Amino acid sequence: MSFVRAFVRWGCCTAAIASLAVPSVAADKKTKDTAIETPSYYGPQPATENIDLTMYARIREEGFKHSHVMEFGGALADGIGPRLTGSPNMAKANAWTRDTLTKIGLENAHLEDWGEFGMGWQQINTWVRMVSPDPEPLWAQAAPWSPATNGPVTGEVVYMNVQEMGDLEKYKVR
Numbered sequence: 001m002s003f004v005r006a007f008v009r010w011g012c013c014t015a016a017i018a019s020l021a022v023p024s025v026a027a028d029k030k031t032k033d034t035a036i037e038t039p040s041y042y043g044p045q046p047a048t049e050n051i052d053l054t055m056y057a058r059i060r061e062e063g064f065k066h067s068h069v070m071e072f073g074g075a076l077a078d079g080i081g082p083r084l085t086g087s088p089n090m091a092k093a094n095a096w097t098r099d100t101l102t103k104i105g106l107e108n109a110h111l112e113d114w115g116e117f118g119m120g121w122q123q124i125n126t127w128v129r130m131v132s133p134d135p136e137p138l139w140a141q142a143a144p145w146s147p148a149t150n151g152p153v154t155g156e157v158v159y160m161n162v163q164e165m166g167d168l169e170k171y172k173v174r
Helices: 003-009 014-018 053-065 069-080 088-103 165-171
Strands: 128-130 136-138
Touching: 069 088
Parallel strands: none
Antiparallel strands: 128 136
């Protein structure tokens, strides 16, 4: 499968680029002296640019007629879900990406460690409810990587009369 077809089928995502092994010609070049060479993009640029319209047409055709962007996006968003670093869903998404890149024809798609991250995190449940004067469930979301509480936590209700941002100052804990 051509790089262009695989790249566009993936939806031009950076994962496709990151998974490719691109040989470094510059790294193999021997220099006559130890002076640092100036990269070519700092040099004079051509007066006119040669544009490969055939390649542009091929890329457009692949994108419009053979793209899998919606399929891949749905698999990641609906099938795997949110992916916080260190979470089980992140591991699932990484494995799905590797397997999908291999399935569409890219060679040597693999996962690599990038270093120590620390504690993983997954929200299993967050429950908040008012218990009196009448029971009422409340919407809540745990902060990522926050620790679990050691059992139920209770507290008094605090009424905050906030009409504008400046009103929050009087409620700051000092």
